[in-house]
Amino acid sequence: MSHSRLHPLQVNSATGEPYLRLPSPHDNIIITPPRMSDVDAAVHNLNDRKIVDFLIGPPFPYLPSHAEVWLSNVKEASDAVLAELGRDDPGQSDNEPKVVGRCPVHALREVAEDGTETLIGDITIRRCDFAHEGAQRDMRREENEARPVGDPTIVWCIGDWLASSHHGRGIMSAALRTLMTEWAIPRMNVRVVRAEAYTENFASTRVFEKFGFVQERIADDVVTTNSGVTWHGVRLLWWKHS
Numbered sequence: 001m002s003h004s005r006l007h008p009l010q011v012n013s014a015t016g017e018p019y020l021r022l023p024s025p026h027d028n029i030i031i032t033p034p035r036m037s038d039v040d041a042a043v044h045n046l047n048d049r050k051i052v053d054f055l056i057g058p059p060f061p062y063l064p065s066h067a068e069v070w071l072s073n074v075k076e077a078s079d080a081v082l083a084e085l086g087r088d089d090p091g092q093s094d095n096e097p098k099v100v101g102r103c104p105v106h107a108l109r110e111v112a113e114d115g116t117e118t119l120i121g122d123i124t125i126r127r128c129d130f131a132h133e134g135a136q137r138d139m140r141r142e143e144n145e146a147r148p149v150g151d152p153t154i155v156w157c158i159g160d161w162l163a164s165s166h167h168g169r170g171i172m173s174a175a176l177r178t179l180m181t182e183w184a185i186p187r188m189n190v191r192v193v194r195a196e197a198y199t200e201n202f203a204s205t206r207v208f209e210k211f212g213f214v215q216e217r218i219a220d221d222v223v224t225t226n227s228g229v230t231w232h233g234v235r236l237l238w239w240k241h242s
């Protein structure tokens with residue numbers, strides 16, 4: 001495939017895998033498609049209470065079979081976007097980048113000096129499902145799902161986690177900025193994002209705020225994670241492209 005169709009993704013010349021690189025001082029970290037070989041690292045991290053106590057999604061304990069299903073689903077989605085980017089569309093020139101409905105890269109990997117790559121996190125952008133919106137939830141979710149790819153009124157949301165060994169170094173802040181400015185805004189036409197974090201999840205809140213997210217309100221939902229932690233209150237934050 002012509003590399004210009006993937007712009008600004010770079011392509012690993014040895015493996016053909018596309019990636020985004022975080023800016024300095026985090027330029028030893030890249031964001032790539034998921035790989036089936038990520039099972040062990042996913043199992044390790046998604047059993048770490050410093051991560052999963054803040055996430056509503058993953059089963060706990062998180063088993064290799066969970067990782068295999070998750071990775072095969074997200075890999076299929078990523079492969080489908082890459083195939084779409086490579087397909088010829090009538091009237092589409094390589095000078096007008098195609099707008100797509102997903103980001104094909106979301107796995108954060110640390111690259112060691114000897115080239116070894118370690119999965120250290122994930123940042124995924126997807127359509128918002130309007131959890132914590134009470135009675136309006138289904139209607140808003142259905143409306144949002146029905147909007148065509150590229151529609152600037154689609155509301156997006158972001159899910160992320162980082163290996164606890166790497167917390168507090170500015171990595172996810174850099175990853176969010178890279179994802180948004182390099183891919184989501186130019187190649188998905190993302191204009192509105194709604195983020196959610198448990199009220200006491202100050203690190204996540206701060207990551208969003210540093211990119212310009214503003215708190216809308218705190219939903220008074222009580223949420224228990226699969227790891228058994230009960231949180232009182234979910235902070236809803238919005239970002240709008242200026």
Ligand SMILES: CC(C)(COP(=O)(O)OP(=O)(O)OC[C@H]1O[C@@H](n2cnc3c(N)ncnc32)[C@H](O)[C@@H]1OP(=O)(O)O)[C@@H](O)C(=O)NCCC(=O)NCCS
Nearest residue numbers: 051054160161162167168169170171172173202203204206
């Ligand atoms: C949320 C998470 C991805 C952040 O990743 P990270 O790379 O450690 O974040 P960064 O280092 O880029 O930024 C964290 C910011 O929060 C701040 N912070 C961290 N803990 C804090 C606390 N208890 N109170 C106030 N601020 C805090 C840091 O000081 C930093 O802000 P600064 O740059 O202004 O100093 C990571 O903590 C994580 O994986 N948490 C578990 C999973 C999770 O919560 N996912 C998000 C669900 S909504």
